[in-house]
Amino acid sequence: MQLFSTFEHTTYIELAIATLEKKGIKKEHIFVVPLDNRKEEHKVFDTINRSDGTSLIDIGAALSTAFAVIGASIGFKLAWGPIYWGLIGAAVGFLVGFAIRLFTEIILKKKRRQLKGYHSEVIVIVDCEEEKAEIVENILFKHYAIGVAKVK
Structure with a gap:
């Protein structure tokens, strides 16, 4: 089972990873991906296909x-x-x-x-057994995850 979670770019990510490792999740089963910030400026004038309201x-x-x-x-x-x-x-x-x-x-x-x-958010992907999924989800939420999704 895989758990996907998003975090703000803070030190709580490191704390969550350390806690997951203490609970028996190997480093190879934890994948952290930082999202890139937007490079281009926001457009002031709208087009037919895109409007910012x-x-x-x-x-x-x-x-x-x-x-x-x-x-x-x-x-x-x-x-x-x-x-x-x-x-x-x-x-x-x-x-x-x-x-x-x-x-x-x-x-x-x-x-x-x-x-x-x-600031960009960070996506944390944890691969674990179904038995540990509830524990991993609780750990991620305790360390201020914005959202968590489970995929079997």
């Missing part, structure tokens, strides 16, 4: 509406009239909102991702 035009739409109302109101006193100034206000509001959202996605969220420090 973040909208870049939400603030632009709100500011477009607000600036259009202000532009149309002021446009009654200006030479081009309220329709042109409402459209100009809408365009300016949309561009300002889009720029704000783009700035937050590229600059601020990138810093947040770096500060949060996403």
